[in-house]
Structures are given as structure tokens and as C-alpha cells.
Amino acid sequence: MSNQRTPLSLCHGSDVKFGTSGVRGPVAQLSKDICQSFTQAFVSRLCREDALCVGIDLRPSSPLIAAWVIEQAQIMGMEVLDCGALPTPALAFYAMQQGLPAIMITGSHIPFDRNGMKFYLPSGEITKADEQMILTTRLDALSSSLQKGRCRHIRSDAIKRYQERYFDAFRDLNLSGKRIGVYQHSCVTRDILVEVLRKFGAEVITLGRTDHFVALDTEAVGEAEQALARKWTQQHQLDAIITTDGDGDRPLIADENGYWLRGDQVGMLTCQALQASYIATPINSNTGLEKLLPNAQIVRTKIGSPFVIEAMQRAAEHDTSLGFEANGGVLLGTDTERLKALPTRDALLPILSVISTLPTRPISAQLKVLPSRHTASTLIPSINKAKCEQLLRRLATADGWQTLLAALYAERRPEIITIDTLDGVRTQLSNGNILHIRASGNANELRIYAESDRADHCNELIKTTKEHFHSLFFDT
Structure with a gap:
């Protein structure tokens, strides 16, 4: 056996890697050997406890991967608390309360033929430095335990504690008389959301439940979902529609008109509701934040929850520290009067924060108080890493943008004000528009983000940029 057998070496030549949040890869490449190597490295290198929490989403491949993870942990003498299918933030919250590490089997929003693993310490989600430690752990140097650990099933307890967290925090919320749709699709939160809303008195209409997995990406909502929201709000006279991505850490909320909020x-809106004084958010989030909360300290990061968490850790003790991403997931970095910190992406906190105003005003009225800056995003699938890197190198200079800008603006081509290469390439134009191009950290995709003073301009910019990318860079 080679002395260099590590998770990194086992993944060599495959598409399995750490993405923006956790390990991701094609199901066909997430073999038993690879999944157990990551488990072994995580437990031996980073965990000091004698028990491990494990949870899954509703992907077809998740139960088998979880079985491999549980088997490996038991071989190492760990007691396993099998939490079953539950939201990622529910698993993280339960593990933190118990003072235990956790592994969540989920691919989040990516297609069903891909999956992944997210790792948590008792303090919360692991950092990028922790990821490197896992990747480079020498597996041959590790020994098995003489006594196999046992496994206990505790799904209902973990979910109950997650729900009670919000029943207590929003105990004054009364949604009586409000009709709220829950777009259930295949998200692991689909029954939890219904129970929570009914607890607060809402009339709940369940919508779109499926047996097959739906890869709902809250950053790239398709025309089909947009049409469904408009149809459902009219058909059922809804005050709002709520849902999440597959593992329940990214929210999607529609107002009474069927408009999906970015x-x-x-x-x-969540930062405003919780009166955050310190906010960490990636560079692709709406720049209207600085105008909305001018007295808050705002730190811009690379894209991915580990980067947001690292920035949140620098907040002063007296600050109310929040993080959020362009996908809508909110992270609570410090304890508040009614909530304990939960430094991982969570969908239920922002959902309840937004709909908590429904007794007095509709969601559309909340949007009107936001600064007039609009964002949109889309993606180009099936673009391999090498092509993405080649394109990003080209766009890292002003000259590299000229062909694209000439195609986008036939008349009155704007000048480039700044180019930021913190994460991909982000350029600010003299007409106030922002274009941001980056490779996805989770799949072979190119992500395109835009920001403008007008929503219609922003949507058109995204559409035409995607079209011209195909013709200028990928169809040759």
C-alpha cells in the first residue's frame, strides 16, 4: 500500500472535489472507497468526539452513500446518530447542540446524477483550511478500532429541535387568514415547511410535490418555475409561495403576484429585520445592501459559505453578525435575544423573516423599500474546467472584454471602470451595470451574474450575454 494514499490521491483524475460548500462529484465517481476515505480523514484528523451525526437529502443516491459513511465511522469505533432525511441546517443545529461533528449527504441544488458530502464540527461548518487537512490525510497511517461503534436512529428528535428553534424565535407571529403555498417538489423540507406554517396559523396549500428529484437552483430560476408561481398565486389567491432547494439551506420565496424574490x-430583508450590524456576503450579492444599511459593517468575500463564515468570525463580540449569499441562504454568526448562532446556510430563518410582515403588509411592499438595484443570474451548462479557466484568463484584462461589449452594446459602448478577479471576473461599467463571470465550484458550469438599476435591463443583459457567450466563445 502506498504511503501517499489520501482522499486527494484517490480523487485524482475524477471530478470529485471540494466545491463552494462541501465535496461534490458525479454519483458514478462517488465510490465506496472515496466516500469512506473522506469520512476516515474527517473523523481521524478533525474530530475529537466519540460520536457522529449523519443526515441525507432525498436524492436517490444519498441512502447508499450514507450507509458507507456510517459503516466507516462504526469501523473507527464511533457511535453514529443516524438523523435520516432532514434539512442540512437542521442536522448542523442538532449536532452543535449535542457538541458533535456531522456529515450531511447532499448535492444541494445540483442535478440528481451528482451528489456530495458536507462536514460539520461542533462549532459549525468546516473551513477551507479544514478541507485541505482532509484532502491530505494519509489514510494508510490510520488504524481501525477494536470495537465497532453502534448506530442509533434519531431523525424525529433532530427535526423537532430545529422546528422548536423557530417556534420560539417567532412566537409572536400570527399568520391567521394568510394563504401560503408550499412548493414541495423533492426538497427535504417539504413537510417541515407545512408543519411550521400551520403552527403559526397560516392556511397552507401544498403544490408540485414529486417523486423524482428536482434540481431547483435558487440562483437560476427557470421560466417554468416563474410561470408556475404566477399561475399558483392567481389560482389559489396566495399571499406568498415558499420552498427551498433540495437540502433546505437555500430559500425561494414568491410574493402575492408570483414574483420569485432574488x-x-x-x-x-433578513438583515434589516434582524438589525444586523456586521454582514458578510459574497461579491456577487446586490450592491444595494450598502445603501440599505449604511451603518452596518459590510465585508465582501469570495463565493461559498466557508468564505462567508471566515469573514463572520472577525465580527466584534457586540455585533449582530449575519451572512448571506446570492442564493438566499442566511447564516447567523452570533446569538441574538431569541436565536442561538447557526453559522451555516439556513432557509427557514429568511423565510420566516420575510413572511413575518404579512399580517401588516404584503411582500411586494417590502421590496419597494429596497434600493433600486436589481440582480439576475444564469448559467451555461456542460462547460469543462479548462474552457472556463481559458475564458476567465481572457476576461481578466480590459482588452478581453471588448469583443463581448461590442456585441452587447451596438451603440454607446460603455467603458470599463473596474475589473475584480477575487472570484472569477467581475467588471463594473460606466453605465452602472455590473457583469460577473465565474466557473461554478460544484459542477461543470459557467455562471453569469448581472446587476443594473432596472430589472428589465438586468434580465435582458443576462439573456444577451448568455447568447453572445455561446456564439463568441463556445460555438467556434
Whole structure:
């Protein structure tokens, strides 16, 4: 056996890697050997406890991967608390309360033929430095325990504690008389959301439940979902529609008109509702945040919850520290009067923060108080890493943008004001528009983000940029 057998070496030549949040890869490449190697490295290198919490989403491949993870942990003498299918933030919250590490089997929002693993310490989600430690752990140097650990099933307890967290925090909320749709699809939160809303008195209409997995991406909501929201709000006279991505850490909220809120709009409203004084958010979040909360300290990061968490850890003790991403997931970095910190992406906190105003005003009225800055995003699938890197190198200079800008603006081509390469390439134009291009950290995709003073301009910019990318860079 080679002395260099590590998770990194086992993944060599495959598409399995750490993405923006956790390990991701094609199901066909997430073999038993690879999944158990990550488990072994995480437990031996980072965990000091004698028990491990494990949870899954509703992907077809998740139960088998979880079985491999549980088997490996038991071989190492760990007691396993099998939490079953539950939201990622529910698993993280339960593990933190118990003072235990956790592994969540989920691919989040990516297609069903891919999956992944997220790792948590008792303090919360692991950092990028922790990821490197896992990747480079020498597996041959590790020994098995003489006594196999046992496994206990505790799904109902973990979910109950997650729900009670919000029943207590929003105990004054009364949604009586409000009709709220829950777009259930295949998200692991689909029954939890219904129970929570009914607890607060809402009339709940369940919508779109499926047996097959739906890869709902809250940053790239398709025309089909947009049409469904408009149809459902009219058909059922809804005050709102709520849902999450597959593992329940990214929210999606529609107002009474069937308009799906952008994730950064959700994040901004949540920061305002919780009176955040320190906010960490990636560079692709709406720049209207600085105008909305001018007295808050705002730190911009690379994209991915580990980067947001690292920035949140620098907050002063007296600050109310929040993080959010353009996908809508909100992270609570410090304890508040009614909530304990939960430094991982969570969908239920922003959902309840936004709909908590429904007794007095509709969601559309909340949007009107936000600064007039609009964001949109889309993606180009099936673009491999090498092509993405080649394109980003080209766009890292002003000259590299000229062909694209000439195609986008036939008349009155704007000048480039700044180019930021913190994460991909982000350029600010003299007409106030922002274009941001980056490779996805989770799949072979190119992400395109835009920001403008007008929503219609922003949507058109995204559409035409995607079209011209195909013709200028990928169809040759």
C-alpha cells in the first residue's frame, strides 16, 4: 500500500472535489472507497468526539452513500446518530447542540446524477483550511478500532429541535387568514415547511410535490418555475409561495403576484429585520445592501459559505453578525435575544423573516423599500474546467472584454471602470451595470451574474450575454 494514499490521491483524475460548500462529484465517481476515505480523514484528523451525526437529502443516491459513511465511522469505533432525511441546517443545529461533528449527504441544488458530502464540527461548518487537512490525510497511517461503534436512529428528535428553534424565535407571529403555498417538489423540507406554517396559523396549500428529484437552483430560476408561481398565486389567491432547494439551506420565496424574490433581496430583508450590524456576503450579492444599511459593517468575500463564515468570525463580540449569499441562504454568526448562532446556510430563518410582515403588509411592499438595484443570474451548462479557466484568463484584462461589449452594446459602448478577479471576473461599467463571470465550484458550469438599476435591463443583459457567450466563445 502506498504511503501517499489520501482522499486527494484517490480523487485524482475524477471530478470529485471540494466545491463552494462541501465535496461534490458525479454519483458514478462517488465510490465506496472515496466516500469512506473522506469520512476516515474527517473523523481521524478533525474530530475529537466519540460520536457522529449523519443526515441525507432525498436524492436517490444519498441512502447508499450514507450507509458507507456510517459503516466507516462504526469501523473507527464511533457511535453514529443516524438523523435520516432532514434539512442540512437542521442536522448542523442538532449536532452543535449535542457538541458533535456531522456529515450531511447532499448535492444541494445540483442535478440528481451528482451528489456530495458536507462536514460539520461542533462549532459549525468546516473551513477551507479544514478541507485541505482532509484532502491530505494519509489514510494508510490510520488504524481501525477494536470495537465497532453502534448506530442509533434519531431523525424525529433532530427535526423537532430545529422546528422548536423557530417556534420560539417567532412566537409572536400570527399568520391567521394568510394563504401560503408550499412548493414541495423533492426538497427535504417539504413537510417541515407545512408543519411550521400551520403552527403559526397560516392556511397552507401544498403544490408540485414529486417523486423524482428536482434540481431547483435558487440562483437560476427557470421560466417554468416563474410561470408556475404566477399561475399558483392567481389560482389559489396566495399571499406568498415558499420552498427551498433540495437540502433546505437555500430559500425561494414568491410574493402575492408570483414574483420569485432574488436570493440577495431575501438576504437584505433578513438583515434589516434582524438589525444586523456586521454582514458578510459574497461579491456577487446586490450592491444595494450598502445603501440599505449604511451603518452596518459590510465585508465582501469570495463565493461559498466557508468564505462567508471566515469573514463572520472577525465580527466584534457586540455585533449582530449575519451572512448571506446570492442564493438566499442566511447564516447567523452570533446569538441574538431569541436565536442561538447557526453559522451555516439556513432557509427557514429568511423565510420566516420575510413572511413575518404579512399580517401588516404584503411582500411586494417590502421590496419597494429596497434600493433600486436589481440582480439576475444564469448559467451555461456542460462547460469543462479548462474552457472556463481559458475564458476567465481572457476576461481578466480590459482588452478581453471588448469583443463581448461590442456585441452587447451596438451603440454607446460603455467603458470599463473596474475589473475584480477575487472570484472569477467581475467588471463594473460606466453605465452602472455590473457583469460577473465565474466557473461554478460544484459542477461543470459557467455562471453569469448581472446587476443594473432596472430589472428589465438586468434580465435582458443576462439573456444577451448568455447568447453572445455561446456564439463568441463556445460555438467556434
